[in-house]
Amino acid sequence: MTMELTPESRLAAHCELAQQTRDLMDAVALTEVKEDELLAVTAELAALTERLRAASRATPLPFDISPDGNLRHLGNAVIGGANPMALPLVVEMDGLTARAEVTFRPLHEGPPNGVHGGISAMVLDHLLGQAAAAAGFPGMTGTLTLRYLRPVPYGTPLVATAEHTRAEGRKSWADGRIALPDGTPLVEASGVFVMPTAWLGRHPGT
Numbered sequence: 001m002t003m004e005l006t007p008e009s010r011l012a013a014h015c016e017l018a019q020q021t022r023d024l025m026d027a028v029a030l031t032e033v034k035e036d037e038l039l040a041v042t043a044e045l046a047a048l049t050e051r052l053r054a055a056s057r058a059t060p061l062p063f064d065i066s067p068d069g070n071l072r073h074l075g076n077a078v079i080g081g082a083n084p085m086a087l088p089l090v091v092e093m094d095g096l097t098a099r100a101e102v103t104f105r106p107l108h109e110g111p112p113n114g115v116h117g118g119i120s121a122m123v124l125d126h127l128l129g130q131a132a133a134a135a136g137f138p139g140m141t142g143t144l145t146l147r148y149l150r151p152v153p154y155g156t157p158l159v160a161t162a163e164h165t166r167a168e169g170r171k172s173w174a175d176g177r178i179a180l181p182d183g184t185p186l187v188e189a190s191g192v193f194v195m196p197t198a199w200l201g202r203h204p205g206t
């Protein structure tokens with residue numbers, strides 16, 4: 001049994017649990033085991049769920065500052081390492097371009113053998129928002145426009161990029177795309193992000 005040594009080691013253990021849960025979700029989506037095994041595994045999972053509920057938060061882990069000094073959000077549905085729903089997307093800034101390598105999984109299926117359009121939209125929503133935030137204009141998504149050019153495959157490494165394009169008062173705009181490694185675009189997105197008045201003064205430059 002692992003000892004809880006520091007708050008960071010507990011967070012790392014939480015992220016490992018989330019990753020194991022992702023592996024579980026992938027296995028559930030693809031399993032072909034017999035019905036009695038499905039029922040047995042379901043019963044074991046129900047018991048595990050109760051163990052985790054023995055001590056629960058009301059909301060997922062919030063924004064915090066990681067030991068390396070970066071803003072992180074471990075509970076986020078797109079980037080949160082402690083959120084099993086998250087891919088998790090690892091976003092890097094290349095100048096003012098937000099960039100993430102992403103390999104979708106069969107779990108993300110929408111059309112046969114392809115990624116659900118809502119999953120692509122979720123990734124682009126986040127990436128555009130992060131590009132706007134990195135440029136000094138964080139905001140809530142007001143409008144997100146998608147153009148689905150080609151089916152998005154799973155199991156293939158893809159590249160998602162986004163950049164802030166302009167700002168006007170509390171509004172900012174960003175563009176992005178998910179593309180094959182050779183640059184062929186699969187989905188393009190444009191977004192308008194609006195900084196809620198409640199955020200004013202809570203971010204550098206606002």
Ligand SMILES: CCCCC/C=C\C/C=C\C/C=C\C/C=C\CCCC(=O)SCCNC(=O)CCNC(=O)[C@H](O)C(C)(C)COP(=O)(O)OP(=O)(O)OC[C@H]1O[C@@H](n2cnc3c(N)ncnc32)[C@H](O)[C@@H]1OP(=O)(O)O
Pocket residue numbers: 125126127128129130131133138139140141142143169170171192194195196197199202203
């Ligand atoms: C708690 C503090 C947290 C601080 C965080 C700091 C930093 C964050 C850092 C990093 C984050 C990194 C990445 C992630 C970021 C984002 C990714 C995903 C985000 C989401 O997943 S987020 C969930 C989906 N999102 C919503 O849940 C929004 C619900 N909604 C609202 O919360 C309001 O509706 C709001 C705030 C949008 C506007 O409300 P409001 O009252 O401020 O707006 P108001 O009427 O005053 O309009 C002011 C001007 O915006 C124009 N305008 C208004 N609405 C518009 C719209 N929809 N589209 C286009 N333009 C719009 C008007 O036309 C006017 O323009 P003009 O000034 O030119 O007339």
